Amino acid sequence: MMEMKSRFEEESGAQKTEIAALKKQLNKAEEEIAKLRGDAAALGKSVGEFGSIVKEKAFPNPEPQITAAKVVEEVKRTVSQVVDEQVWETVERKSRVRSIRITGLEETPGEDPNCVKDKVIALFRDRMKIANAADLVETAARVGQKKQADGHPRTVLVKVLSEQGKRRILMAKPRLRGLQVGVDEDRTPRQQAEHFRLVKLMKDARAEKKHARIVGGRLFVNGVLDLFLCLAYLPPDGSTWYQQIGTSIEEIFEQVTQDAAVAMSLGEVLLAGDLNARTSSFCDWLDMGDIELFAGVSDVESSGELEFTPPRASEDKVVNRAGRLLLEFCKAADCRILNGRVQGDEAGSATCFPAGGGSSLVDVFVASASLAQQADKLVVSDALPDSDHRMVTLGLRVGDQLLQEKKARTKADASLTGPKFSKVKEEGIPVFKAMLANSTELQALAENLEAMGPGEAATVLENAIRSAGLCAFPSPSSRKEFATRSPIWFDGECKAVRKRFLDALKAGGASHLSSQLKKEYRKIVRRKKRAFNKYRAAKLEDQMQNSPASFWKQFQKRAQGLGREHEAGLLKHCQSLYSQSETGLASAGVQQREKRRARQGGRAEESLEVAITEAEVKTALRSLKNGKSPDLGGFTAELLKAGEDHLLQVLTGTFNRVFDEGVFPDSWNEGALVAIFKKGDPADYGNYRTVTVGPVLGKLYAAVVNRRLTEWAEKEQVRARGQAGFRKGFRGADHMLALRVLTERWGR
Structure with missing residues (x-):
């Protein structure tokens, strides 16, 4: 009897334990159901509607036995069908x-x-x-x-x-x-469809002669890029605030630099506020070409010629730690400090006047380089009640006003300069040759050359070369190149430490190891930057002491210019000089041609009037000097030499059309006139000398004609016997020797 009782108690206890476990499972299922009901309610579904959906979808044919697990599974499946597809679109994005x-x-x-x-x-x-x-x-x-x-x-x-x-x-x-x-x-399918829609709208807008572009998934029509505005206050260096939040002022500026790089890829950046950064009038932009010279680093890609940056003035002559970090930020992120360089604040007025005396410039506007050109006016107010700071106001040219200025500037630039090619490199030459070989424009030119005029043939030829050149040698990136190029001091050691940090972060996420590697990475970066700055200062000091002329030639500040009025006056001066010379040359040229025709025989015409051959063009092409500045169309001698095999025939045909018709194409008469200051007073226009960068195709044609005339003149002995200038195999020393011999002979 006792055994049966104990067995019963054991079975009863096991059943109670099982019932308790089932109750726990049921409670858990009820909690999940309640949570799912809350999710459904958040999506705009009432509890009653949700219950009816569950009843219809989950239990179309009620079964006698349904477990809690099955209820939870069916509810999850039903909720996934009810959830709006926008949620899944967000997750997929x-x-x-x-x-x-x-x-x-x-x-x-x-x-x-x-x-x-x-x-x-x-x-x-x-x-x-x-x-x-x-x-x-x-x-x-x-x-x-x-x-x-x-x-x-x-x-x-x-x-x-x-x-x-x-x-x-x-x-x-x-x-x-x-x-x-x-x-x-x-992109997701929905994003892709939206992108195609925006592209179509952009093409339609451009067909209507509107300014349209897509940036960051948004279409801008007759507008400008987004402006990312950052308003900030930084406590003075040494404040306990940095210790309280566990950071340093260097880390803050490093994070700002990274954020600015991302923002500048989408639009313009404007940083404003009391940064407690005193920068005096130190340079806030960096010429990578100069650094490449004295740093001796061969693998640095030069950012090319920077746009003119006006000088910056400041009444504050002190530079503190935050100011040096702000200057480094401007150089790394391609930004400019607007105080002291915008109309209205040409002197760089102080903005802070503490009660203890003194003044400082700490309330600043910092803008991306392109946005800085849109700054219209900056005003520092008078003293304000209950404040030791002055109010600083900045005006920007935006909207239709800026768009009209950009259109006018773009049209003026387009009339002067053509598309820019990058330097001709070996890896792009096969692409250039392939583009020329498959060019429909060159094929049409070769087939219809006889029916074309000289100007039309020259235009078709230039367009074909330009299209192939842009594909094979695309122009370099714009100002955002700083985000894709490592600093000069960022060497292999920095890369190795960063790689270890990224690997640890990818393997274990945010952990103690990744935190330690992050600190090590920041430490080595700061050490490398300080070492590089010391090396740069030592190189500059050594060059200043041992080679002052070279030092000032390479590292003196860029010419500040004499203003737009001086530039306009210099342009008018050059135009007047060339208009006078063109008139004189035209009248003199007519008289000289008439005299030559009067004494020129048929023998000369027969030898000079024959068609230009490919051999002549090939010889003249190879005689062009490399390393010269590109012309207005962007062409260089290296570009034509790279496509010699495919251009020789069409060049010869075009030159013969020009030669036969006697009409020189207008584009071959256009050149870039550069005024070079020599010495004396910069305001005196007479102290400038002009140099013209002529068209390469015009130079090539002139070289062909000049070689033919030179050979004919030497063969026919047309030149004077005593002429030494502009003759191959002769030089001025020949006349000097003859003069000396005659002097010595008569002196005896």
Whole structure:
């Protein structure tokens, strides 16, 4: 009896335990159901509607036994059908925020999937010129079906480590012009449809002669880029505020630099506020070409000729630690301090007058370089009640006013300068030759040359060369290149430490190890920057002591100019000089031609009037000097020499049309006139000498004609026997020797 009782108690206890576990599961299921009901309510569905949906969808045929787990599963499935598709669209967009699609990347038969990442890194590094490309790519894999018989490679889906890295890659897309490779964002189907819609609207707007562009997924028609405004206050250096939040003023400026790089890829940046940064009138922009000279670094890409930056004045002659960091920020982010260089505040007035006496300039406006050109007026107010700071007001030219100015400036620039090519490089020459070989314009020119006039033939020839040159040698990037180029002092040691930090962050997320590596990375970066600045100062001091002339020639401040009125006056002076010379030359030229025709025989006409041959053009082309400035069309001698095989025939045909018709194309008569200051008073126009950069095609034609005339003159002995100037094999020393011999002979 006792045994049966104990057994019963054991079975009863087990049942109670099982019932308790079931109750827990039921309570958990009820909690999940309640949570799902709350989610449904948040989406605008009432509890009653949700219950009816659950009843219809989850239990169309009620079963006698339904577990709590099945209820939860069915409820989850139903909620997923009820949720608005916008939620899933948002989730999908977030999953693609660090993804990039590459089309047209070469795919070899039996390609190893592990080699795709190496190909992507090579594309970013070699073709798109992205520094530290290996540190940007996380994964890369091909998507879609296997390569088909038509030879089209599959799309490559690339996952980068950060959104900033993605921006750097997309900003370098223009360097892929002329290639069959495309790099673009990984968009959702809805985003792709919206992008195509915006592209169509942009094309329609441009067809109506409107200014339209797409930036950051938005269409701008007759407008300007977004303005990213940052209002900030930084406590003075040494304040306990930095210790309380566990940071330093260096880390704050480093973060601001990174944020500015991202913002400038989408629009303009304006930083304003009391930064407690005293910068005096020190230079806030950096000439990478000068640094390349004295730093002795050969692998730095020069950013080219910077736009004119007006000097900056300041009544504050002190530079503090925050001021030096602000100057470094301006140089790294390509920004300008507006105080002291905008109309209304030419003197750089002080903005802070403490009660203890003294003054300082700490309330500043800092703008991106392109936005700084739109600054119209900056005014520092008088003293304000209950404040030791002055109010600073900035005016910007925006909207239609700025657009009209840009259109006028663009039209003026377009009338003077053509598209800019980058330097002719070996890797682009095959592309240039291929573009010329397949050029429909050159084919049409060769077929219809006899029916064209000289001017029309020259225009078609120039357009064909220009199109091929832009594809093979695209122009360099704009001011945003600073975001894709590592600083000079950022060497292999910095890259190794950063790679360890990124690897730790990718492997374990934010952890103690990644935190330590981050501190180590920042420490070495600060150390490298300080060492580089010391090295730069030592090099400058050494050059100043040992070679003062070279020092001032390379590192003196750019000429500040004498204002727009002086430039306009100098332009009128040059125009008057050339108009006088053209009139004199024209009248003299008519008289000389009449005299030559009177004494010229038929023998000369027969030898000089024959058609120009390809051999003559080839010889003249190879005689052109390399390394000269490009003409108004952007052409150089190196560009024509790179396409010699495909251009020789059409060049010869075009030259013969010009030679036969006696009509020189207008574009071959246009040149860039440069006024060079020699010495004396800069305000005196007579102290400037002009140099003209002529058209390369016109130079080539002139070289052909000049060589023919020279050979004829030497053969026919037309030149005077004593002439030594402009003759091959003669020089001024010949006359000096003859004069000395005669003097010595008569002296005896």
